[in-house]
Amino acid sequence: MSWDTPALPKPSLTTGDQLPASPVELLNIFKSPFAQPPAAAYIYPLKALSTFKIKKNETLFKEGDNGNELFIIKTGSISLHIDLANGTHREIAQFSTGDFFGEMAIFENAPRSATCKCIEDCTLLSLHSSDFFYLIESFPEIAAK
Numbered sequence: 001m002s003w004d005t006p007a008l009p010k011p012s013l014t015t016g017d018q019l020p021a022s023p024v025e026l027l028n029i030f031k032s033p034f035a036q037p038p039a040a041a042y043i044y045p046l047k048a049l050s051t052f053k054i055k056k057n058e059t060l061f062k063e064g065d066n067g068n069e070l071f072i073i074k075t076g077s078i079s080l081h082i083d084l085a086n087g088t089h090r091e092i093a094q095f096s097t098g099d100f101f102g103e104m105a106i107f108e109n110a111p112r113s114a115t116c117k118c119i120e121d122c123t124l125l126s127l128h129s130s131d132f133f134y135l136i137e138s139f140p141e142i143a144a145k
Helices: 023-029 039-048 103-108 129-138
Strands: 050-054 059-061 069-075 077-083 089-096 115-118 122-128
Touching: 039 129, 069 103, 069 129, 103 129, 122 129
Parallel strands: none
Antiparallel strands: 050 122, 059 115, 069 122, 077 089, 077 115
């Protein structure tokens, strides 16, 4: 079986890391509302996830960028910050292994509301918005979580 990994817009990202090998491994990574989906719901996300690495201090996306995917942190940690009118930044969140982020741009169909920067080297999984909505429509019990 081959995994299709769509090209990502940031040139500093590298692909090729192993995807979760099983639904159990996915659950071990993914502490989110999806933590107890029906068994059939595991197969599609495993195929739909792309994986890549990004290095410490690199920016994944900037406030105002278009966003069409959400991210799950397999390893590492990231920081989200917003730009203030006086030219400084304010950190609004930190996420680490198992957390997910970036879903606001999908739900609101709006540009990214913050800048995402890696605090340490990260391995990320991404789920494109079309795959996310397909999953929600196909398995409504996941949406209820």
